[in-house]
Amino acid sequence: MFERIAGLAIRRSRLILVIAALAVALMGALGAGAFTKLLGGGFDDPASDSSRAARVIDEKFGGEPNLVLLVGADGGSRVDTEATERTGRALVADLKKEKTLANVVSYWDTGSADLRSKDGREALVIAHVKGEETEQQENVQYVLDTYGGTYENALTVRAGGGAAVGTDMSTQVVDDLVLAETIAIPLTLVLLLVVFGSAVAALLPLAIAIIAILGSFAQLSLLGSITDVSISATNLTTALGLGLGIDYALLMTSRFREQLATGAEVADAVRQTVHTAGRTVAFSAATVAAALAALLVFPQYFLRSFGYAGIGVVALAAVSTLFVMPALFAVLGHRVNSGRMPWAMPGRYAGGRASLWGRLARTVMRRPAFTALPVLAVLLLAASPLLGIGFGTPDERVLPEGAESRQVAAALQKDFNGSDEAALHIVLEQAVDKAQLAAYASELSGLKGVVRVESSAGTYADGAAATGQPNPALGRPDAQRLSVVSSLEPRSDAAQRLVDETRAVDAPDGTNPLVGGVDAQLVDSMDSIGGRVPLAVALVALTTFVLLFLFTGSVVQPLRALVLNGISLGATLGVMTWIFQDGHLSGLLGFTAQPMEVAMTVLMFCIAFGLSMDYEVFVTSRIKELHDLGTDTGTAVADGLGHTGRIVSAAACLLAVSFFAFGTAEISFMQMFGLGSGLAILIDAVAVRGFLVPASMRLLGRTAWYAPPLLRRIHGRFGLSESGPAAAPEAGSGARTDAGAAMATASAPPPRSPR
Template identity: 65%
Template sequence: MGDPVLSKIAELALKRSRLLLVLATVAVVAMGALGAGAFGKLLGGGFDDPDAQSSRAAVRIDEKFGGETNLLFLIGSEGGGRQGPGSPAVDERGRSVTDGLKDDATVSNVVSYWDTRSPRLISENSGEALIALHVKGDETERAERAEQLIDRYTGERDGVEVRAGGESAVSIDVSAQVSGDLAVAEAIAVPVTLLLLVLAFGSLVAAMLPLVIGLIAIIGTFALLFVLGSVTEVSVFAINLTTALGLGLGIDYALLLVSRFREQLTAGEEVPEALRTTVRTAGRTILFSAATVAAALAALLVFPPFFLRSFAYAGIGVVVIAVVAALFVVPPLLAVLGHRVNKGRLPWAKTVRRSDAPFWGRLAGLVMRRPALTALPVLAVLLLVASPLLGVTFGTPDERVLPEDAAGRQVATAVQNDFPTDEAGAVQIVSTSAVGAAPLAAYADELSRLDGVVRVDASTGTYTDGRSEPPGPAAAALARPDAQRLAVVTDTAPKSVAAQDLVADIRAVDRPAGTEMLVGGTDATLVDSRQSIGDRLPLAIGLVLVTTFVLLFLFTGSVVQPLRALLLNAISLSAAIGAMVWIFQDGHLSSLLGFTPQPMDTSMTVLLFCVAFGLSMDYEVFVTSRMKELHDAGADRTTTVTQGLARTGRIVSMAAGLLAVSFFAFGTSQISFLQMFGIGSGLAIVIDAVAVRGVLVPAAMRLLGRGAWYAPSALRALHGKVGLSEEPAAAATAGADRTPAGV
């Protein structure tokens, strides 16, 4: 979209301002009605590659054996009293729950202590016993059915307590926590944002306009998620990212427009001309800014898990909503308000309304005079903060992302610590075809000899360290005419390095001839998830780098500026992610933030990279646009940088501060990887806006000298045809003291 289209938008806002505002109001009401049902369309989970071996194993077990255990009920005396299984009250409740579940058509594979009296299903202190089952259906159906079962059977009655755990219970706990955390985050972010806007603008009316656009973007986000959730799988966690992006980007883009409009009025332009200049110049910056964010988020589409793909769908959609709201709602509002945009002026308004920020210009001047002295300490600090990346490990989310008082986490902890073996955490193996008794027995015997394997249950018997026992009554459930299932119970800690190594050892065992043995279970899922993301990560990074380079070349006409931007962005991102490793993996600040240290979540770290990268380039566009304008007008190298920073410093710092607030608010979440994502994104934004834009950019420009704007002649000619540049009229005033056309 170039100047002609932007000019048409400005004319439409001037001539049909009230009509546009009425249509916008109708659209917001419609989006609000749609968005009210968004949570009902979103899913938990989505971290797994559907084509991975572990996922195929889960599907095969569902089809042939009624599914893996995904819900547990833990039954014992309230508060861990002495009366456990064997006492009349506990046994009566246990049998009642067992009978109810066995009669329920929505569940299968109900394995209860009160049926089997198996010592594996009673805690070592005999205080509690387990009922394990599989809830049928797809992601949505399982969630709804599991929630109904939990509501029906859990709770305390007559001194006996029933608690729910397992994958489905944890997913329900997480979804409920996300909903509550979102409300808390918005309750913090919106008032703080309004306060910062008032302080920045010094005018209540001017401050309200960006906030209105941010709220429109949030409402549009919920409507978008409802639509997307109706046609494809969308993660419930997309709510958190897209609302933060919607609020932040909506405010950022409106901030650019309102700030520019006030500048033009201050320069003496009449309202119509001020609006035309605002839409033509700031509008161009908004479009390129949005393109960089969308390009970074689009890279998430290469990953198979719908958890990551849903962020690409929703994130790109939110960027579009924010742009449309900014370009088609703010201009008509400004046309109607005119000079009244400065109503509600506060005492410091004159200072705030200055178009430049002398501090940033002086800082840039200092850095350019002493680039090594000023930039090297900053660079050293950022590299030090990034150093924990050298010891990073990756995992997938489990019950430990929940607070310690969550029922799903408490049950998981009890099963791991108090029961002889974690039956639900066993490695699951299923064949893709029929297997004879002799080759199956030989295969199970070989598996049982592996280090870390406690026993192997198969239809031919139970195998322990090469010794076999005859099959028991439950063994028949492990055989089908066209499939065999084995459960490999281990003594390795869930998701540990030893557990992942054991999965590799199991997959390396020679399988029976003529069939494929699919290895699944929790630890196999982790191995496959890491490999799935790791295999595609180079492609995703390559796409981000190439699209960003192309966009910045089209914007600047230089091949050096994109390379400079990518290098500095890599440094700031490394520092932000390194800090998250230090906090969330190594456990520093865990007591303050209330989380359990664990390996970095693979999917969330990739998401953090893409989002932070896109937002960093967002501010790169803000700053580079002014520097290029000054350069094209013939300003010398020092003036290009110092005046470019002076005239964008306030905008960048305000925009970064407001967007960082939206992300930092998620630091209040009770879900640890949401805390990591929110704090990491906010920190990346602050590092980029302060350390990179304030110090490293002017230092790099000083060191690059005239080469900073270099491009080969062929590419210069190409840019002349397809690139977007400021019009000469805007650039002509670039060397003057007043603010030129641009951002």
């Protein structure tokens, strides 16, 4: 297959480039509409009780409250003065006329003291914004444009609640993406110039990255037309597309320049590049995609969206590298070295052994325990904050403090006696006797932290009927709804315990209550994700083991890779917990400390694990090649790292930059994702590949290449190699595979057949 790709690139290079240019233009036009189709949210399990409760409330009761308008009187006067009340009633009347709103309730038409601030200077208007996520965002923006700010020069109106938070988050994601790209792309270009020392060679990886990014936006646009896709997936598309596009093109370009430096003809250089580095790209893409595919087991479309985007961008980066890069090489030929930078010395960028990495490997292997144990100790220390890790889902605190929806949420918590918008909403989908409903509401009102329970049978507090008329809007002939308002901080541990206690209360006979609301959604989301994490981890581990076994012919190498990757990921997650949960560096980075966002933590694990396999392939393949040539393990490790060290360090720096750029994001969980993914890449490339790999290989010795006889035969038939299935090797040795070909020396002797 790879020979046919090379032949096609040589014979039809200009046609391939024309087709690629047209495809880029088409993908750019299609991808431009992606942002109008992508959604905020997506953190809830659609099959959970809280999601089912929300759907029933939408169908039968007009929807849960998801918009809170905080209305203040001009000049700081009380909201119950005659003039303010008159204007407030006019505002509410206008809002009730809006077709995009339902269940509009306010202090002025209910007289409820709970809808007035403790100092009497602000009042609440609560409503449900109709529509799906995208429609809600448009409707919220319309309400803000129409009523936000100052109303009739008498009232100040600010918006909060779930719909407003989602709108602010979606807007901020786009702003963060633009800023990250503005930082990452120029900085990446500078680093490429440093790595390649040639303007033309440096631009080639950037071209592949742009193709991958535009293609992924087009993919998201298409997916957004047929299923729910999170707008946050655009951040992954940019970071991963830029990083992997450069990563794969870096391999190909380095290999091609190396071949030219030996005096090979352009056509021969293209064939050899595709045959070696091209095979590496295909295998590497498969390992990364396999790790990201684990995200598809989760029901939340936030996580599934990252799986869609990740698999798509990996595939696009690999395909464009395999087809477009060889065509570019065929057209450019020796001009790939044009535009040499002043600091570039002749021959420096043509490939070969990086002596620093080789010397480091030899030093580590001379005293493996002495050199590796301190590194291991530092990584374990970095992982120690995981002992106190807690999890949550995004709320208004992920936004910058200046965001209006966050300010409204803070005011509700501080100045009001409980919030209907943050209440638990219980739905009974059957007709219920009034006496039984009253007894149920009364028992619920006696739970710790509950301020009141509203129902069609009356309002209850502290286990008894309270002042206030029954709300007939909460009752239907075939369903009942109860609103449990508490004084607890939303999403706190106490609020989550209240969800469990509410669900444990005996319901009226013959009913199956569904408990919804923001705290119920949090509990259900964490249960849903937590229940599927073992399956996702098992899938990642299994696919990694199988692919690395097919690659190396050893059962020990995959196990070593899994253990070392687990240590580096533990260190990364520990550092992120220390920063984002414990609050260290919060002043510098400008975020509010809170429990680790559970979906983003799972995402970061899958992303970092998949990317670490890139470097595992680069390093292990070169070591295996030398081992198959008869070199002892120690020399193979030292020379293998010497040959692959430069490309691993360069690729890691370039890939980390694209993720670190998201450290500038205003949304805190995107900061965590960017900084965590970048840190994981650097830890893996430096600490793991530089120290732990040579130390573990030295300690394992010949055992590193062990496989049982049956598996050796399986590898002999199905194993991956540059020339097709490998012959069955002895003692666990596999066939020659050159995933580090981009840095291999042109003078390397031809491989001998496995013994």
